[in-house]
Amino acid sequence: HIVCAGHINWDVRLHVDRLPTPDGEGLIKRRHESGGGSAANVAVGLAELGGASHVLGSVGDDERGAKATRRLEDAGVEPHVRTVGKATTVKYILVDEAGDVALLGTDGANESFGADDLPVATLEGAGALHLTGQDPETAAELARRASPETVVSFDPGRRAADRDYDAVFGHVDLLFVNAREAQAIDVDVPIIVTKLGAKGATWAGPDGVVESPGIDVEAVVDTTGAGDAFAAGFFTAWLDDRDPARALRVANACGALAVGEEGPDANLSWERIETMLDR
Numbered sequence: 001h002i003v004c005a006g007h008i009n010w011d012v013r014l015h016v017d018r019l020p021t022p023d024g025e026g027l028i029k030r031r032h033e034s035g036g037g038s039a040a041n042v043a044v045g046l047a048e049l050g051g052a053s054h055v056l057g058s059v060g061d062d063e064r065g066a067k068a069t070r071r072l073e074d075a076g077v078e079p080h081v082r083t084v085g086k087a088t089t090v091k092y093i094l095v096d097e098a099g100d101v102a103l104l105g106t107d108g109a110n111e112s113f114g115a116d117d118l119p120v121a122t123l124e125g126a127g128a129l130h131l132t133g134q135d136p137e138t139a140a141e142l143a144r145r146a147s148p149e150t151v152v153s154f155d156p157g158r159r160a161a162d163r164d165y166d167a168v169f170g171h172v173d174l175l176f177v178n179a180r181e182a183q184a185i186d187v188d189v190p191i192i193v194t195k196l197g198a199k200g201a202t203w204a205g206p207d208g209v210v211e212s213p214g215i216d217v218e219a220v221v222d223t224t225g226a227g228d229a230f231a232a233g234f235f236t237a238w239l240d241d242r243d244p245a246r247a248l249r250v251a252n253a254c255g256a257l258a259v260g261e262e263g264p265d266a267n268l269s270w271e272r273i274e275t276m277l278d279r
C-alpha cells in the first residue's frame with residue numbers, strides 16, 4: 001500500500017473569464033465545490049488505478065470536512081483523518097478559460113495532523129510514503145518513521161519556496177517538482193521527477209536522465225490536480241516494475257486525463273490510460 005500525507009481540503013472552483021491582476025476584475029461564470037487537497041487527490045487516483053492507498057490528514061468538525069472524508073471512503077481510500085475544532089481548509093481555485101489556475105486558501109484545519117496522530121501500523125510494509133506540502137516538522141517526522149524499504153517521495157507543491165523543508169529532503173528518495181518549483185528548489189536527492197506541463201516530464205536518477213513527451217489533449221479544461229494524477233500514475237507503474245520510462249508514460253497519460261476533466265478528480269482507469277497512450 002501507499003500512504004499519502006498532507007492536505008485534505010474543500011475546493012471551491014470558480015470558473016472565470018480571466019484571472020484578475022492587481023486592480024483588475026474577472027467574471028465568475030460557474031462555481032463548483034468538491035473535496036480536494038493534494039494528499040487526498042493522489043490517494044484517490046491510486047485507488048482508481050486499483051491500488052491500496054491511505055491518507056493521513058486533518059479536517060474541521062464541519063460538513064465540508066465530513067464530505068471531504070466521504071469522498072475518500074467512496075473512492076476506496078483508507079482515511080486516517082484527525083478532526084479538529086477549526087474550519088476545514090477551503091481553497092478558492094480560480095480557473096480561467098485556458099485551464100490555468102490561481103489559488104487562495106484559508107488558514108484552516110489542514111495542518112493539524114501531527115506525526116503522533118499516525119496509527120502505529122499504517123507505515124508497516126508500505127511501498128511508498130508520499131509526502132505533500134504540509135507542516136515541515138510533521139513531514140520530516142513521518143519520513144523518519146518510514147522503514148528503509150519504503151520509498152519516501154515528496155511533492156512540496158506551490159508553496160515550496162515559502163517553507164523550510166531541509167529536514168525533509170534528507171529522507172527523500174524521490175522528489176516531484178514542476179518547472180517553476182525546479183527553479184526554486186536546489187537539493188540533492190536520489191531521483192527527481194520534473195513535471196513539465198504539456199511538455200510531459202523528465203526523470204533524473206542514478207541511471208541518468210529519461211525524458212517523456214506530454215500527450216496531446218483536445219482541450220485543457222482545468223489543470224487542477226494534474227500533478228496529483230501524475231503522481232498516482234507514476235507510483236502505480238513504478239512500484240510495479242521500477243521502469244522510469246514506463247512510469248513517466250503512464251504518469252503523463254494520467255496528467256493529460258486530469259487536464260481534460262474539471263476539478264481534481266481525474267477519473268483514472270487503465271482503460272482510459274491505454275486510450276491516451278495509443279494517441
Ligand code: ADP
Pocket residue numbers: 177178179194195196197198199200201214215216217220223225226227228230251252253254255256259
Ligand atoms: P503541476 O500540476 O504539479 O503544477 P504540471 O503543470 O507540469 O504540474 O502538470 C503535471 C502533469 O500533467 C504534466 O507533467 C503532464 O503529464 C500533465 N499535463 C499538464 N498540463 C498538460 C497539458 N496541457 N497537456 C497534456 N498534459 C499535461
